[in-house]
Amino acid sequence: MENEKSQVDMCEKPNNDSKSSLKSSDNSNDHSTVIVPPNRVLLYGTTAFVSLGALLFGVISTIIASDTWLKEFGYPDSGVIGAVVSLFDVGCLFGALSNAWTAFGVIIQTFAVHIAMMIIGRFILGFGVGALSGLVPLYQAEIAPAHIRGRLISIEQMVLCFGEMIATWIDYGFSYLAPTLPIWWRIPLGIQIVPAIILVVGCFYILPSPRWLAEKERWDECLSVLTRLHGTEAAQIEFRQIQETIKMERETSVGSYAELFNRRYRKRTLIAMATAGLQQLTGTNSILYFAPTLFGKAGLDQQASFLATGGVGIVLFVTSWIPIWTIDRWSRKGYFMVGSFVMMLAMIGIAVTQAMTELHPNIIGNAGNVIVFWPYLFYTAFNITWGPLAWLVPNEIMDITMRAKGNALATATLWLCNVGVAQFSPMIVAKINWGLYPIYAGINFISIFLIYFFWVESANVPLEEMAALFEGIPRESRTAA
Incomplete structure (x- = not known):
């Protein structure tokens, strides 16, 4: 896509030009006589293809918890581990460049021989992934009919989860090579370059x-x-x-970032930013980053921990199909609140189980089966609700001229929160251990009330009717207008 400056310049053109353009386009419509049926194959195929960007997410998440990786880099402390994880998210925060950076970052990570190279590679990779994380759901929302918009954006979540599942099982398979192949962890990192190259080539062929x-x-x-x-x-x-x-937006909007916080857009902007930020503050990445360590504390050995983490990948992928078929049938707010409640219970379960193993070490062997259940429950709830909705809602509630900027701000908020989680989670766990999980439980509890009192129900509303929805105009009046 062209840069946002050109969008602002376009919006500032005189209204007379806009009217003449609209008039000429109306006249051209009168000559359209060929009836073309909907092309669902093209629609779903295009949506699935651009979702390949999600395959680039999170491959290193389980790698950094492995003994082989820690040994390779001299057993870095929790602050350095946090930097390795969070510099990817910092890159995503500033990620407004091209997929070429994605491939470059993958190469640096894969061949890293020093912790500094790993950090630099993560940061550069984040540039590419950050751009994709904002552009993919934005594009999907703009090509989707209103009644299946949630379904199409949920496809990205499904592809993301497929990538995570493949990554966890590749990690598990290669972990058996650790004694004979100390550099096994480089192979899963290098695999990320495949979807990056496919996307670079495919972008020349998808519909605008x-x-x-x-x-x-x-x-x-x-x-x-x-x-x-x-x-x-x-x-x-x-x-x-x-x-x-x-036509209406050109007469009333200049399309600047400052305008996102005026009376007309302020509520939508805050909802978009809060939705994106709260998705990361549910605790999802803290569990995924340190799943092998979490399972290890419950008495599972390294191989069993990788196996249990692979099970998380399967749960993620299987449950990611559920919102594809249900997300447009129920309310967005209901989805959010149910998800927050179940995730709160899962976080409490993790904290209680870990606390019990510390107080009663003799139950560690039996605690392994129990502690595996809670992350599985958490990711089932997250994947059906907050996972896809945090990408969907910020993109569907903004007007055309402000959608790219509003989505960029929401995506930046998401990655900013992710930076905080990735940087500070290792240090918090090192200080208070299982005490981190009640904090996440509290955040999920608070989010239930925020959603109920402040969010606006946007399910099945056409993009062009969102302004009227937030102004409180009834659906019948919007349709009649």
């Missing part, structure tokens, strides 16, 4: 976003893409909505 085309006044192309994806009848209706929305 119809709403991005509309912003650039490429109206014929916009209608053509909508027709190919949604069929003639739905495309004509959606095209008119986009035209009206663009």
Whole structure:
């Protein structure tokens, strides 16, 4: 996509030009006589392809907890481990570059011979992944019909979980080579370059976003893409909505970041940022980063810990299919609150189990089976609710001219919170051990009330009706208008 400056310049063009463009596009519609049916294969295929960016997430998460990795880098302290983990997230925070950085970061990580090389590689890799994490759900939201928007964005979560599952089982398989192949951990890291290369090539062939085309006044192309994806009848209706929305927003908006915090957008901006940030503060990455260590404290040996972590990967992938079929059938707020409640229970379960093993060391062997259950329960709830919704909601509640900026701010908030979690979790665990998990339980408890009182229900609402939704206009009036 072109940079945001061009979007702002476009928005500042005189209204007369905008009106003439809209008028000419309306006239071209009168000559459209060919009825094109919706192309679901193209829609789902495009959505799945761009989701390949999610395969790049989190491969190193289990690597850094392995004895082989720790030995290779001289058993670094918790602060250094936190830096290795969090510098990836810092890179994501500033990630507005291309996939070429992704491949470059993978190469540096894979061939790292010093902890500094690993940190630099993680940071550079984060640039590419940070860009993808914002652009992929933004693009998916803009090509999706309203009634299956949640389903299509949930596909990214499914692909992400597939990547994590593959990564955990590759880690498990290669861990058996640790005595004879001390550098086994480099192989899973190097595998990340495959989806990066595929994405670089494939980006030349995917359809452009119809709403991005509309912003650039490429109206014929916009209608053509909508027709190919949604069929003639739905495309004509959606095209008119986009035209009206663009016209209204050009008259009332300049498209700046400062505008995100004015009266019109402030509530949506805060919801988007809070949704993204709270996803990371549920505790999801703290469990995933240190799952082998968590299982080891319950009496599982290294191989059994990797096996249990591989089980987490299976749970993630299997449960990621559930929101694809259900997320657009129920309310967004209900999903959020149920997920927070179950994750709160899981965090309490982890804390209690770990505390019991410390107080009664003789039960450590039996505690292994119990402590495995709680992360599985946590990720089942997370993957059905907060996992996909934190990428979906910030992208669906913003207007066309502010969507890219609002989503960028929400994504930056997500990675900023991830930086804090990744940097400080190892140090907190080193100080208070299982005391970290009640903190996460409290955050999940508080989020239930935040969602109930402050979030706005956005399920199945067309993107062009979000402004009216947040202004409190009834659905019937919005549709009539």
